[in-house]
Amino acid sequence: MEQEILKVENLSFEYPDTPVLRDVNFTLYKGDFLGIIGENGAGKSTLIKIILKLLPFSKGRITLFGEDLAKFRDNYRIGYVSQKANSFNSRFPATVKEVVMANLYGRKGFLSRFTRADEDKMRAALAKVGMEGYENKLIGSLSGGQQQRIFIARALISEPELLLMDEPTVGVDARSVELITDIISKLNERGMTIIMTNHDTPSLVRAADKLLIFCEHGNGEFVRRRDLTMEQINDIFAGKRVHHHA
Ligand SMILES: Nc1ncnc2c1ncn2[C@@H]1O[C@H](COP(=O)(O)OP(=O)(O)OP(=O)(O)O)[C@@H](O)[C@H]1O
Numbered sequence: 001m002e003q004e005i006l007k008v009e010n011l012s013f014e015y016p017d018t019p020v021l022r023d024v025n026f027t028l029y030k031g032d033f034l035g036i037i038g039e040n041g042a043g044k045s046t047l048i049k050i051i052l053k054l055l056p057f058s059k060g061r062i063t064l065f066g067e068d069l070a071k072f073r074d075n076y077r078i079g080y081v082s083q084k085a086n087s088f089n090s091r092f093p094a095t096v097k098e099v100v101m102a103n104l105y106g107r108k109g110f111l112s113r114f115t116r117a118d119e120d121k122m123r124a125a126l127a128k129v130g131m132e133g134y135e136n137k138l139i140g141s142l143s144g145g146q147q148q149r150i151f152i153a154r155a156l157i158s159e160p161e162l163l164l165m166d167e168p169t170v171g172v173d174a175r176s177v178e179l180i181t182d183i184i185s186k187l188n189e190r191g192m193t194i195i196m197t198n199h200d201t202p203s204l205v206r207a208a209d210k211l212l213i214f215c216e217h218g219n220g221e222f223v224r225r226r227d228l229t230m231e232q233i234n235d236i237f238a239g240k241r242v243h244h245h246a
């Protein structure tokens with residue numbers, strides 16, 4: 001049996017005066033890679049924030065690792081890279097090492113001390129995003145793209161089972177985008193479940209094996225990439241609605 005990771009049923013959501021999601025339904029199993037596609041304002045970030053319990057929802061049901069979202073407490077099983085995480089100014093008094101290692105507290109408990117093995121994990125996470133050697137730099141002294149890579153390392157250090165990434169490579173240079181995309185694909189091949197949005201739709205469609213495509217009505221069409229025809233893929237690349245009959 002495949003392990004169910006996330007189930008979203010009949011989810012609807014609105015901000016005051018702004019309906020966003022309407023009757024969204026999808027299920028992810030261990031090792032799935034979901035790409036969320038839609039125009040600016042379609043509700044991609046909103047959906048991710050709801051899954052992370054950053055926004056309360058009232059209509060529908062979400063199950064994480066088989067547990068009702070409201071009861072779910074094992075936050076360390078989930079990694080998150082937010083849209084435009086790179087917003088530290090140059091005075092923010094934390095080093096790269098502190099920012100990355102802080103994400104081990106969820107597993108270790110706040111009062112526990114970091115071991116040499118933890119430091120090794122930190123260096124390995126930095127190496128994965130091509131930022132080895134930066135551990136003692138102040139986070140605010142790095143460029144936007146470098147900060148974004150540090151936030152990806154921060155999400156990876158706790159070895160989450162489910163990794164949510166909201167446009168993780170915005171502002172990151174082409175070579176690093178390739179590096180990061182490669183890492184994410186490898187983690188996915190080894191069984192990490194991934195949910196990702198990306199302004200670069202073609203590369204997301206290439207990497208993902210399931211897609212949630214938001215069109216005009218906010219309900220999202222959930223499709224397996226392998227069920228899409230070439231014509232439908234071309235429509236996605238052209239920013240058009242996908243007509244799916246399944
Ligand atoms: N805090 C908020 N209060 C009110 N409305 C909001 C809030 N956040 C987002 N919205 C609105 O909800 C809709 C969905 O926003 P969301 O950020 O989820 O879109 P998105 O698909 O992530 O867009 P983008 O591609 O620009 O990141 C938009 O119309 C937006 O204006």
Ligand SMILES: [Mg+2]
Nearest residue numbers: 044045083166
């Ligand atoms: Mg967004």
